[in-house]
Amino acid sequence: MSKPIVLTFNEEELQTIERIDLDSDREGALNFVRETIGKKLKALSRPHCVTVFEVTYSPRQKEAFQPTGKNEHP
Numbered sequence: 001m002s003k004p005i006v007l008t009f010n011e012e013e014l015q016t017i018e019r020i021d022l023d024s025d026r027e028g029a030l031n032f033v034r035e036t037i038g039k040k041l042k043a044l045s046r047p048h049c050v051t052v053f054e055v056t057y058s059p060r061q062k063e064a065f066q067p068t069g070k071n072e073h074p
Contacts, residue, residue: 007040 009017013036020029 005041005044007037007044009036 013032016028016032016036019025020032
């Protein structure tokens with residue numbers, strides 16, 4: 001059994017929903033679902049708990065720790 005999902009909307013999004021309802025705007029409704037609701041659902045489906053390493057890692061980070069070829073000790 002899946003658990004319920006709760007989405008929150010800001011004032012602008014609520015006004016858009018009301019406008020879509022009043023105007024029976026099918027194209028506006030589809031755009032709203034794709035752009036607003038779709039993004040919110042994707043954000044909810046991402047993992048929330050990650051290790052510190054995963055949060056702070058960047059792909060070019062390893063370059064900072066590459067040997068330079070210079071011998072620092074005499």
